[in-house]
Amino acid sequence: QMVFFEHIPLNGKSRNIQKSRFYGLHKGKVPIGSATIVNVFHHEYPPQYLSSVVVDVLERFPFDTEDKSPFIDNSLRILKVSGLTAFKSSDIEKTVVIPGFSSFLIVEVLDTLNALADATMPERVPFNKTFAPDMWFVYDFGTKNGRKWKIIVDTCRYWVRELDNLPLNAIKYLDLTQTFNFGFRLVVGNPSLFKVKTKDYWDDTDSYMMEFSVTNNFFKQGKTSIAVVLTKASLVCGVSTIVLTLKSGCSYSKSMHYISPVSISAQSWLHGDPKDLYDFKLLKPLPVNYRPPSKLGIAVPLTDNFYNADPSKPRMRDYFAGSKNSGAYKQCANKSTRAECNCDDNKKLSFFVAFSDCKEKALRMKYPVTRLPIHFRVDSENGYTPLASPFFVTVTEVNHRTNWEVAGMDRGFAEKFFLAYLADKLNNTLYNPEALALNIHGSELFHFRVATIPGVSFCNLLDEFQIYVDDAPLAFPGQYLVSTITAVLVGGIIFVAFMMQMYEINIWKKVKSKVRKKNKVSVSDTSML
Numbered sequence: 001q002m003v004f005f006e007h008i009p010l011n012g013k014s015r016n017i018q019k020s021r022f023y024g025l026h027k028g029k030v031p032i033g034s035a036t037i038v039n040v041f042h043h044e045y046p047p048q049y050l051s052s053v054v055v056d057v058l059e060r061f062p063f064d065t066e067d068k069s070p071f072i073d074n075s076l077r078i079l080k081v082s083g084l085t086a087f088k089s090s091d092i093e094k095t096v097v098i099p100g101f102s103s104f105l106i107v108e109v110l111d112t113l114n115a116l117a118d119a120t121m122p123e124r125v126p127f128n129k130t131f132a133p134d135m136w137f138v139y140d141f142g143t144k145n146g147r148k149w150k151i152i153v154d155t156c157r158y159w160v161r162e163l164d165n166l167p168l169n170a171i172k173y174l175d176l177t178q179t180f181n182f183g184f185r186l187v188v189g190n191p192s193l194f195k196v197k198t199k200d201y202w203d204d205t206d207s208y209m210m211e212f213s214v215t216n217n218f219f220k221q222g223k224t225s226i227a228v229v230l231t232k233a234s235l236v237c238g239v240s241t242i243v244l245t246l247k248s249g250c251s252y253s254k255s256m257h258y259i260s261p262v263s264i265s266a267q268s269w270l271h272g273d274p275k276d277l278y279d280f281k282l283l284k285p286l287p288v289n290y291r292p293p294s295k296l297g298i299a300v301p302l303t304d305n306f307y308n309a310d311p312s313k314p315r316m317r318d319y320f321a322g323s324k325n326s327g328a329y330k331q332c333a334n335k336s337t338r339a340e341c342n343c344d345d346n347k348k349l350s351f352f353v354a355f356s357d358c359k360e361k362a363l364r365m366k367y368p369v370t371r372l373p374i375h376f377r378v379d380s381e382n383g384y385t386p387l388a389s390p391f392f393v394t395v396t397e398v399n400h401r402t403n404w405e406v407a408g409m410d411r412g413f414a415e416k417f418f419l420a421y422l423a424d425k426l427n428n429t430l431y432n433p434e435a436l437a438l439n440i441h442g443s444e445l446f447h448f449r450v451a452t453i454p455g456v457s458f459c460n461l462l463d464e465f466q467i468y469v470d471d472a473p474l475a476f477p478g479q480y481l482v483s484t485i486t487a488v489l490v491g492g493i494i495f496v497a498f499m500m501q502m503y504e505i506n507i508w509k510k511v512k513s514k515v516r517k518k519n520k521v522s523v524s525d526t527s528m529l
Helices: 266-271 345-349 353-358 413-426 478-502 507-528
Strands: 002-007 029-031 035-042 049-057 095-097 104-109 115-119 137-139 151-153 158-162 171-173 179-188 200-202 208-215 222-229 241-248 255-259 283-285 361-366 369-373 375-380 383-386 393-397 404-406 437-440 444-452 462-470
Touching: 002 104, 255 444, 255 462, 266 345, 345 353, 353 444, 361 369, 369 462
Parallel strands: 171 241, 361 462
Antiparallel strands: 002 049, 029 035, 029 151, 035 049, 095 104, 095 137, 104 115, 158 179, 179 208, 200 208, 222 241, 255 375, 283 361, 369 437, 375 383, 393 444, 404 437, 444 462
């Protein structure tokens, strides 16, 4: 390394100007073909020098030769100055360098053997000491004999590689308690030029590694930026700054999705009739203008949601006043036919109640449905993760059906206390999504909505799914009535048979004798004719 000092101008008019021309902006620049500026310093001592720069030498600076500076071939002796008269010479503004001691800028030439100079480090001036010709040398960095140097933009000596395929100006969303890890590899042409005040290390390939970890722990939305700036990189480099914008909020691509217990393709949902290994049909076609039952019975639907709607056909099970006064179309509102409802494939495949008019099929399960596992996942730009605590959820049936329940889950005391506390605050029952299961005691269509509680995410995460319970027994009291009537009939037959046996009543003989008498009468009448 070398140090260059900026001397105040030597002309009389500007000699009192105390303004430096070296700035931090010059870092990373190159005094042409020789060194790279790594640091700029401003100082008040010695008074003849306003600032200095530290450079890493890339190529050696050329010394002045005897042809240009004949005094180099002489011994050098440093004397203290005492009122001397000066005159100009071509050696003014040249730099005398003595390794291990202060350097000097010649400001005046007294005669062929004496010159007046300003020391860069006055404390290290070797007064009254003689230096042989080979112990000192001269540089010409002045402007009196024509400027032989300039400051230019350095060539690119850096290559930045993001290890996680992150764009140069990426935007990342950080939800509550979420941690974002990323790192950079900086391949540096000259490792000594680059210093970072963060946690870093050099790998086995002499690449400079930096790793960052950002976590959002507060329920406060906003955004900030992290800039990775290579302060010493040349402007010629393709990449000298990487800016990451971090937003504390909900990502547009973050959503929650129900994981179906059976895998059915979209094509099968729309046009097929898939079956399992036991020839059980997995999908149930819904009747036209179908509405799920209510707590009053299958024949009394009270929900406002229609499924597989068709305004041109009559409403299903529209017998009672409650059913007639409820129910409203969505996509088919103010339409006369189903074709006008604009039910595309996406709406037909959607489980959301907002598109129930277009829903034509539902996942079919056989009665009874017990401890059906319910799983969800959270999708984002970083991939997907299973829904787990602390994303506690609420479970509701959108058509207000009540003959279902969440299966019992084993919880620790702390979790029970926490969920009970939140349930009281939110006025709803909370569940841990890691062990969610359903028991369904009714029949036909059930439409569930599962949503995360507030405070665990900036996003309103929710999803819906539908299950059609088929082959259910008769609803109460139908099954009991059939059983009772059957028992009465069988018991009556047994009782009559017992009484006939006890009183030796032979009904078969009496019936047989009556048939014979009738036949005889018929034969006699025929003979007389």
